[in-house]
Amino acid sequence: MSREVLLTGFGVRTAFGTGADALREGVFDGRPAFAPITRFDIGPYRTGLAATYGPATPLRDVLAEVAAAAVGMAGLPTGARAAVLVGTAGDFTGLTRFWRARDSPGSPGAAVSGGAAETVPAWQAEALADTLGVRGPRLAFTGACVASAAAIAHGCQLIASGRAETAICAGAYLVEEENLAKFDSGFALSRDGMVRPFCADRSGLLLGDGAAAIVLESVDGARRRGARALAALTGWGAAGDAHHIARPHPEGAGLVAAAGRALRRAGGPRIDYVNAHGTATRHNDPAETRGLRTLFGADAARTPVSSTKSTTGHLLEAAGAVELVITLLALRDGVLPPTAGFTEPDPHCDLDYVPNRPHKADLRRALTVNAAFGGANTALVLERA
Numbered sequence: 001m002s003r004e005v006l007l008t009g010f011g012v013r014t015a016f017g018t019g020a021d022a023l024r025e026g027v028f029d030g031r032p033a034f035a036p037i038t039r040f041d042i043g044p045y046r047t048g049l050a051a052t053y054g055p056a057t058p059l060r061d062v063l064a065e066v067a068a069a070a071v072g073m074a075g076l077p078t079g080a081r082a083a084v085l086v087g088t089a090g091d092f093t094g095l096t097r098f099w100r101a102r103d104s105p106g107s108p109g110a111a112v113s114g115g116a117a118e119t120v121p122a123w124q125a126e127a128l129a130d131t132l133g134v135r136g137p138r139l140a141f142t143g144a145c146v147a148s149a150a151a152i153a154h155g156c157q158l159i160a161s162g163r164a165e166t167a168i169c170a171g172a173y174l175v176e177e178e179n180l181a182k183f184d185s186g187f188a189l190s191r192d193g194m195v196r197p198f199c200a201d202r203s204g205l206l207l208g209d210g211a212a213a214i215v216l217e218s219v220d221g222a223r224r225r226g227a228r229a230l231a232a233l234t235g236w237g238a239a240g241d242a243h244h245i246a247r248p249h250p251e252g253a254g255l256v257a258a259a260g261r262a263l264r265r266a267g268g269p270r271i272d273y274v275n276a277h278g279t280a281t282r283h284n285d286p287a288e289t290r291g292l293r294t295l296f297g298a299d300a301a302r303t304p305v306s307s308t309k310s311t312t313g314h315l316l317e318a319a320g321a322v323e324l325v326i327t328l329l330a331l332r333d334g335v336l337p338p339t340a341g342f343t344e345p346d347p348h349c350d351l352d353y354v355p356n357r358p359h360k361a362d363l364r365r366a367l368t369v370n371a372a373f374g375g376a377n378t379a380l381v382l383e384r385a
Contacts, residue, residue, distance in 0.1 A: 003159065003160045003161070003162060003218060003219075004160075004218070004219045004232055004234070005155075005156045005159045005160060005216050005217075005218065005232065005233040005234070006216065006217050006218070006219060006222050006227075006229040006230075006231075006232055006233075006385070007214055007215070007216060007229065007230050007231045007232070007233055007328065007382070008073070008074040008075075008215050008216075008217050008222055008227045008228065008229060008230060009069075009070040009071060009072070009073035009074025009075070009076070009214065009215035009230070010069070010070050010073060010212065010213065010214045010215070010230070010325050010328065011065065011066035011067060011068065011069025011070040011072075011073070011212065011213045012066055012069075012210075012211070012212040012213075012322060012325045013053070013062060013065065013066055013209075013210065013211045013212070014026070014027075014033070014051070014053070014208065014209065014210045014211075014312050014315075014322060015033035015051035015052055015053050015208055015209055015210075015312065015313070016033055016311075016312075017053070018065070018066075018069075019069070020325075020329055023325070023326060023329060024329065024333070026311055026312075027308050027311045027312060027326055027337050028329070028330075028333075028335055028337045028338075028358050029358070030310075030311065030337075030338040030340040030356055030357060030358065031311060031340065032051070032194065032195065032310065032311050032340050032341060033051035033208065033311060033312060033313065034049045034050065034051050034193055034194070034195075034206055034313065035049065035050075035051070035052070036048055036049060037049065037050050037052060037175065037180075038052075038054075038055075039052065039054075039055055039056050039175070039176075040176070040177045041177075042180075044181075045180060045181065045184045045189075046184055046189065046191070047184060047189040047190060047191065047193070047206065049190075049193045049206055050175045050180070050206055050207045050208055050209075050313055051175075051206065051207070051208035051209065051311075051312055051313035052174075052175050052208070052209045053209050056174050056175075056176070057174070059088070059124065059172050059173075059174060059211075060124070060127055060128075060131075062172050062174070062211045063086065063124065063128050063170055063172045063211060063213070064128060064131045064132075065211070066170065066172070066211045066212055066213040067128055067131075067132055067168060067170050067213040068131075068132065069213070070168065070170075070213040070214055070215050071132055071134075071168065071213075071215060073215070074215035074217070074227055075225065075227055076134070076166065076168075076215060076225075078132075078133040078134075079133055079134070079135065080134050080135070080166065081134065081135045081136045081165070081166065082134045082135070082136050082164070082165075082166035082167060082168050082215075083136045083137045083138070083139070083155060083158055083164045083166070083167040083168070084125045084128055084129040084132070084134060084136065084137075084138045084139075084167075084168050084170075085125065085138075085139050085141065085151035085152075085154055085155050085167060085168070085169045085170070086124045086125040086128060086139070086140050086141065086148075086151060086169075086170050086171065086172075087140075087141045087142075087143070087146075087147030087148030087149070087150065087151045087169075087170070087171030087172075087317045087318065087320065087321065088121045088124045088125075088140050088141070088142060088147060088171070088172065088317055089121055089142065089173070089316075089317055121140050121142055123140075124140050125138040125139055125140045126138050128168075128170065129168075132168065134168065136164065136166075137158075137164070139151070139154070141154070142317075143372055143376055144316060144317065144372040144373060144374075144376070145277075145314070145316055145317070145319055145320075145370055145371060145372035145373070145376075146238070146319075146320060146370045146371065146372040146376045146377065146378045147171055147316075147317040147320070147372075148169065148170065148171020148212070148317055148318055148319065148320040148321035148322075149171075149319070149320025149321070149324070149368075149370045149378035149380060150238060150320070150376075150378055151169045151170070151171060151320075151321070152169045152214065152216070152233070152236070152320060152321065152324060152380060153236040153237070153238055153378060153380065154167075154169075155167030155168075155169045155216045156216060156233050156236045156380075157236070159216055159217070159218045164218075165217060165218050165220070165221035166215065166216065166217050166218075166221055167215075167216045167217075168213060168214075168215055168216075169213065169214050169216060169321065170211070170212065170213035170214075170321060171211065171212060171213075171315075171317050171318040171319075171320060171321040171322070172210070172211035172212075172317065172318050173208075173209065173210055173211070173315050173316040173317045173318040173319075174209050175207045175208065175209055175313075179207065179316065180207060183205070183207065186246070187204070188204050188205060188281055189204045189205060189206060189207075190202075190203050190204040190205060190206050190280065191203040191204065193206070194341045195280045195307075195309060195310045195313065195340075195341065196280050196310065196341045196342065196343060197276070197278035197279065197280040197285055197307035197309065197310055197339055197353070198278065198280075198285045198289070198307070198339065198342070198345060198346055198349040198351075198353045199280070199341075199342055199343045199344060199345060199346060199349075200343070200344045200345060200346045200347070201343055201344060202280040202281070202282075202285065202346070203280070204279075204280060204281055205279045205280050205281060205309065205313070205314045206313045206314065207313050207314055207315075207316070208309075208312045208313025208314060208315050209313075209315070210312060210313075210315035210318040210319070210322045211318050211321075211322070212318060212321035212322040212324070212325045213321065214321065214324065214325065216233065229385040230328060230332065230385055231328050231331060231332070231382050231383060231384055231385050232382070232383045232385060233380060233381070233382055233383075234265070234266040234267070234365075234381050234382075234383050235261075235262035235263055235264070235265040235266030235267075235379070235380070235381030236261075236262050236265065236378075236379065236380050236381070237257070237258040237259060237260065237261030237262035237263075237265065237378070237379045238258050238261075238376070238377065238378050238379075239254050239257035239258040239261065239377050240254060240374070240375045240376050240377065241253045241254030241257070241375040241377065242374075242375045243375050244375070245373060245374060246373050247283045247287075248283060248284055248287040248288070248371055248375070249287060249375070250283070250286075250287050250290070251287065251290050251291065251294065252287045252288055252289075252290045252291020252292070252294065253291070254291075254371065254375050254376070254377035255277075255287075255288060255291035255292070255295075255369055255371065255377050255379070256291045256294050256295055257377065258369070258377040258378055258379040259291070259295055259367060259369055259377075259379035260295065261379070262367070262379040262380060262381045263295070263367070263379075263381060265381070266365070266381040266383070269295065269296060269299070270299075270365060271296070271303055271365055271366065271367045271381075272303070272304075272361065272362070272363045272364055272365050272366060273303070273304050273305075273306075273327070273330055273331075273336060273361070273363050273366040273367075274292060274303060274304070274305040274306075274366070274367045274368070274369065275306065275307075275308060275323050275326060275327045275330070275337075275366065275367070275368040275369070276288055276292075276305050276306065276307045276369060277307070277309075277369055277370050277371045278305075278306070278307020278308075278309055278310070278339070279307075279309060279314060280307070280309070280310070284371070285346065285348075285349050286346065286348035286349055288369075288371075289348065289349045289350065289351055290348075292305060292351060293351075300351060301350075301351065301352070302352070303351070303352070304336050304352050304353075304354050304359070304361065305351050305352060305353055305354070306336060306337055306338055306339045306353055306354040307339050307353070308323060308326050308337050308339075310338075310339050310340040310341055310342075311337075311340050319370055320368070320370045320378060320380070323368050323370070324368055324380055324382065327366045327368045327380075327382050328382060330363055330366060331363045331364070331365075331366055331382060331383075331384045332384065334360055334361060334362060334363055335358050335359070335360060335361070336354045336358055336359045336360075336361050336363070337354070337358060338354045338355060338356050338357050338358050338359075339353045339354055339355055339356070340356060341356070342355035342356050363384065364383060364384050365381065365382070365383045365384070366381070366382050366383075367379060367380070367381055367382075368380050368382065
């Protein structure tokens, strides 16, 4: 019995809109989605820009929307048995609202959606599974910027180990004041309203709304249903470098460890494209570049690398899931998404970053990586079906 992991459906929403065509017209066209934030007062902050889709919508509703699209594309029937794994907000709220009921509009659990009662982190997976009408284990992952990527990696492991035939993996983030305040106080936000990963004049990141869900299945399970494979997830890995609370290891040690595990599982280091973490921050970009050079050796200079956060913004808990969907579209369309706003390269960042314009390419195998505070790293290898 084959335990290969297939991707059979997806749903996605960003500031560009809903679905694959919105990503093609925004991310793949190299068009940043940043605009003034209108859902809360930006007066106290140095930067008031983000990539948002208007008034805040409850995370529960956004997750249900993208997950329904993924399940519909995959053709999963109501009542199917599937693990539901969701990347969602954690942070200090794990001490105060992780298990708190959502019913009181004044409770901390209602904070993100602008006052509407909200499913709090521990209940996101539970609520989503109930909405979809599926049966199986339900888990919430709260690893910040690697949350949804960790959910996907766990889903792959459940299927590969035979513990599940199907997993619905999702993540969502909506720009809100608490995180904007944190990144602003850490001087991590772009000063000029542009996100320029790997450039000498980069000045930081901007946040963005995003949500995505994917359906993963075993080969045998998909075959029994007659499901169409969009791609195969052949490698996954996670690692912690424990170097610093907010900075990556300067040589990208965590990335190397996580991606090395994913590539070994996938059967080798050949990669045609890397969707980078690429935050446009002072410490991340050169560390990520060094890590990729360690991973690929002489092939690093010939491997295209881009940061789609230059268009979508940093999607925090949703980043891994949305960027996996972008990587899937790159493979299926044969198009490299660009690093938008690219100017002068940082001398410490010397790879092919697909500057400003998309390029046609024969892409068969791609790597997408993410990192989070505390030294957490994830890596996923996707192969064209």
